[in-house]
Amino acid sequence: MSDELPAWEKAREEFVAQWGSLGTQWGINRTMAMIHALLMTSPEPMCTDEVMEKLQISRGNAHTNLKDLVGWNLVRIITKKGDRKEYFEAEKDVWKIFITISKERKRREIEPAIRLLRDCAAQTKDETTGPGRDFHQQMKDLDEFLSFGVKVGDTVISMKHASALQWAMRLLG
Amino acid sequence: MSDELPAWEKAREEFVAQWGSLGTQWGINRTMAMIHALLMTSPEPMCTDEVMEKLQISRGNAHTNLKDLVGWNLVRIITKKGDRKEYFEAEKDVWKIFITISKERKRREIEPAIRLLRDCAAQTKDETTGPGRDFHQQMKDLDEFLSFGVKVGDTVISMKHASALQWAMRLLG
DNA sequence: CTGAAGTTTCAGAACTTACTGAAACACATG
DNA sequence: CATGTGTTTCAGTAAGTTCTGAAACTTCAG
Structure with missing residues (x-):
């Protein structure tokens, strides 16, 4: 060779x-x-x-x-x-690659998980005591966390690279 | 059954x-x-x-x-x-689960990638023209992006849940 | 219409990963 | 030190995924 x-x-x-x-x-x-x-x-x-x-x-x-x-x-x-x-x-632009991958992962991995969590929460919304109630609460906690994460993610990926950088620098600084 | x-x-x-x-x-x-x-x-x-x-x-x-x-x-x-x-x-606390997973993924997936990128960048640091230079630059861009991401991530996972929430709300608001 | 060049599909083979079940091991107790 | 109880390991097997190669298809030029 x-x-x-x-x-x-x-x-x-x-x-x-x-x-x-x-x-x-x-x-x-x-x-x-x-x-x-x-x-x-x-x-x-x-x-x-x-x-x-x-x-x-x-x-x-x-x-x-x-x-x-x-x-x-x-x-x-x-x-x-x-x-x-x-x-x-x-695509070679790192920021664009990041945005693309984030969007796809959200669609393929996070959204189905949220659907599952909501479904399980809905099935147990009448449980008001003991382990049933705990389960319901756990589903809601997970849903809330992921949904909030999606919201934050959406905000970030809607930003221009420069604004995102500036924002992140503020967090670090 | x-x-x-x-x-x-x-x-x-x-x-x-x-x-x-x-x-x-x-x-x-x-x-x-x-x-x-x-x-x-x-x-x-x-x-x-x-x-x-x-x-x-x-x-x-x-x-x-x-x-x-x-x-x-x-x-x-x-x-x-x-x-x-x-x-x-x-662990049932959603924020703690998130922190744990983030740390592990960083260690297992991001850090090895950064090592690879730095190695490839180092191998080509003398390339000053044409495709060699572009390759070197691409490695550096990817490294810089991931490293910056790690820094942001480290900051977030060092936060208490409440502070992180507050901070995220400001981003959204 | 015919043939050449390029593209797509897919059945089966090769490979990778995960799982079982049973044996070996560790450790406490009488 | 024999026995019972719980833990770990691992060779072989099963399941799942990815890859090949060849055939079918599409498109275009002559």
């Missing part, structure tokens, strides 16, 4: 591989995390074949994960005129 | 089962999430056998996941005098 890689590409390969491992801990599939890392550090949009080649994965796998990343709004499809191929480009 | 469950226990079973499913999305294993849900809604500390019985799982499985939860500081071991059994009790 080619050892003629520029120095930065060596670092990039480490980054891609390790980001993949970290991804699994975050509940994200390894390949998807690797493709994301690859695209985030790509000077140019890449096509499916380039991704396959770089990561040594099959077309089906590359395809699925690229589309998943597009579904997460972390990657967008670029088409060049006079070229039928689709190219993929990752 | 007994259909003589109090109404609230029905809701509890739904909560436990669903919290388990939600857990998998969060990258947490189903059983661990279920045990946590069970203990969070238990009026009394439970022993291994009770957990096995309630969730219909093996001793080994119950044991491993209980110990993992203790490792996460979400559950503590209680021993009653004159009884050699270990009982397990989950």
